Amino acid sequence: MSYLVKGERGDWEAVVGLEVHAQIVSNAKLFSGAATQFGAAPNTQVSLVDAAMPGMLPVLNGHCVAQAVRTGLGLKAKINTRSVFERKNYFYPDLPHGYQISQYSQPIVGEGAVLLDMADGSTRTIGIERLHMEQDAGKSLHDQDPGRTLIDLNRAGVALMEIVSKPDIRSPEEAGLYLRKLRSILRYLGTCDGNMEEGSMRADVNVSVRKAGEAFRTRCEIKNVNSVRFVMQSIEVEARRQIEVYESGGTVDQETRLFDPGRGETRSMRSKEHAHDYRYFPDPDLLPLKLKPDYVARIKDTLPELPDEKKDRFVRDYGLSPYDAGVLVVDRASADFFETVAKGRDSKLAANWVMGDLFGALNSTGKTIETSPVSAKHLGELIDLIADGTLSGRLAKDVFALMVGEGKAPSLLVDEKGLKQVTDTGAIEAVIDQVMGANADKVAEYRSGKDKLFGFFVGQVMKASQGKANPGLVNDLLKSKLAG
């Protein structure tokens, strides 16, 4: 189903491309040895090279190159064995050199693709145009001082990958799916932590609209959107804005805009009267980057199983639905957790426990898979206790709640709290007799046709047995005893 915005005079299609800036996971910066960690005191992670002091020179961090190649391979993209670092020249206080070292005409990675798992079960391919490496800029603080802007260069020079999609995205939903899939892939690869709140992944959103079948119209770029939700909202808001412009007879100017989530609108950036002319040219302090084929091959050998492949395998080998498999593989940690639980056990049961109870518990306790109070091993053991009859499903839920609270192994908790389920028919019969005896009037009512009272008896038996009676047995035995 395509996303169409209803204008006053017909339906419009949104055309969206995303440029994602992903901070490369590395200890040091792209061209200097300063650290990259988030949150340090201002200008304490700055080398003289980052500060553009006179006479300073860049030296390329080899690990960042490997991370970019790794990412390109993960995006099924072409690796360019010859790429060039170029200077992008402009003035801004958080750009101390007056230029950013980037890649323009010859990026390290070419065309690739990202698969979206649509809600209806279909897949849609979004093309990747290119990926290149570049330096991040520092930070300008405009609100610390009334008359001054303060500059912190800690971030200046940190390695970024700019991942440019083709304008294949057609709806806010697709944009959201694209970003989530991209983030998932980057996290699997270990090349970017995808943390949009901390700014290690940011998106520039290119939006234009058109009537179905038309050629592309002018696009606007919404810069630095830092959450998936805002990306989706900004697309909707901007598409509508452009449609209004067209429908009132105007033309859309190509410009850079900012998304204001508070007001739910995009605003033109009130800057430069003149258009930027970046005067790209190859950085003469560096040489062309040449990669040997076996360098790329060695990296390819170390790629982990990626989300799409893992999802397909989960469907195939564990019989999961594509939806369930899709949910489990978003995070490698979740996928690994599931597999540990599912190994040698009923995979559907494992999937339900992980996706339902475990994810629910993580949500309510504010924890992640990595900091889960219940380990995969223990959850697996819990499932074993159900399978061997020690616990009923209901009891297992009680034990699980205790596991969340105390972090102990299920068998330990069962022993400590005496939570084994009762399967002794004799014992259950005894409880049933007791309940029936204490509720003779209700027995009579049931026998005279009030079937609904069955639930009452079940509840009483369970209560009398502190929930430990095997529900299946309770059902069978109650039925036969009540039948008389």
Next chain:
Amino acid sequence: MSLDKATVRKIAYLARIRVPDDALDGLARELNHIIGWVEQLNEVDTTGVEPMASVVDITLPKRADEVSDGGIAGEVLKNAPEPVVAPGADGGFFAVPKVVE
């Protein structure tokens, strides 16, 4: 290709160099003279010639991914015309006239 006053003004802005209005004509003349002189390169046939990619015939060296620098906020800020450092604080800022985004 001749530079007029408007082009010189635009280039001076790109380069962030203030040129007083009354100096634009003289500057345009000088720049035109230089550009006119370098344009003799058009006489050279460069079909099929690759632009020089590097003067020195070596491969691009790479560094290990180690933190070997930084932690020198004092040095970095030492020559700043307007450093902003709170007493006892770790690190500090450069300051410039307020930028409106």
Next chain:
Amino acid sequence: MTALTGLSIAAVRDGLAERDFTALELAREHLRSIEKARHLNAFITETPEIALARAKESDARRAKGKALGPMDGVPIAIKDLFCTASVPTTAGSHILDGFTPTYESTVTAKLKAAGAVMLGKTNMDEFAMGSSNMTSYHGPVKNPWRPEGREKRDKDLVPGGSSGGSAAAVAAGLAPAAIGTDTGGSIRQPASFCGIVGMKPTYGRCSRWGIVAFASSLDQAGPFARSVEDTAILLAAMAGHDPKDSTSAPVAVPDFRAALKKSAKGLKVGIPKEYTMDGMPAAIDALWKRGVAWMQAQGAECREVSLPHTAYALPTYYIVAPAEASSNLARYDGVRFGLRVDEGGTLDEMYAATRGEGFGAEVRRRVLIGTYVLSAGYYDAYYLKAQKVRALIAEDFRKAFEAVDVLLTPTAPSAAFAIGDKMDDPVAMYLNDVFTVPASLAGLPAISLPAGLDADGLPLGLHLIAKPFDEETLFRAAAALEEACSFDAHPPGFGGSP
């Protein structure tokens, strides 16, 4: 009058070893001559405390039998383009007012580690852009040579540029040696104007780390001295791979001095025919021919070669160098160091005012030319075109070097001219580098040595160019030529003489 200020590095080395004098005495004498020669304006910053401290350290080492090598205790002058820790560094510009680096350039750090004694930072054309030292914010430098003709004697002459201060200091005997940088001829041309030896090594031979950048693909540090042997000694202490400079070549530093001992017998010298230019002064042409004869007398074989794209070297350089400079100089913006001109306006206004006031006219011109040739719509026609012609120029040299080992040309198209000349036309000034620029574009090692005097008694240099990383052959040829020309003239006042 002292004999200590006229010594070569080799003689200083020997004299210190023989205990004829101490490094401290040497330093003091040189500091005194610098004081007396202040009218030359060769120094922007004199560093007497550092000089005396380092001289004392040198003597202390020597007393313990731990002398470092041939440069230990040798006084040198440093072009103010090298960042020197805790010593103001100006690059000859107003925009670096107050800038005191907290770091030391690799080349000067190596010289310090070799025991050299820094006398001070020498004057230079602003940001190394010039061939006369007249664009310096700190005033022009006077060439210690004066023309002999009666009417001309009162004229002050330029020392050449951009390393004018270093060249003048060595020529006047204020230091046995100095270091400079050469981007299009900025060591070789002033060496020629000042009657001394000046050399630009292969691009990548010396580290650029800590040298204020002008044109990254052309800049190279190099030595000035009064003999080819001294130049080799100094270069050996400066050169070497630096992992902090990605364009620094990971090649070993050969024994340059050993190369000096080889004779020129069998050496093949190429004479590029395109270097014979219209309007070439007769004296220069005559000297060049004498140079050919001298090399032949030394056993070398001279033959004509062709470097067909020679005439396009200067315009190529004046596109590539300003383009790189326009980007390298963008960091001079008043934010983190140097001059800031804040008139209470916006940030853009602060940038424009700072750079408008902080840069001199020649720098402003070149930054604007550079910005223009990189700008949208012009990149292909100018910058890309120039880089292609540059590739052709390099190929010309490569082909020529298949047949010969070294090339011989004049260094400059004239002797030193008067301060104030050639200021009306930037292009006229650019033509000073016509013979030196091609080797810069191709990254080749080249040297200028004084070979004769013109009719006014002013020095003229001859220029040798060799293959990449073949400084050994260059020194071998230069030593032979030096021996043949037996140039022993000095400017008035040299070594304390009247």
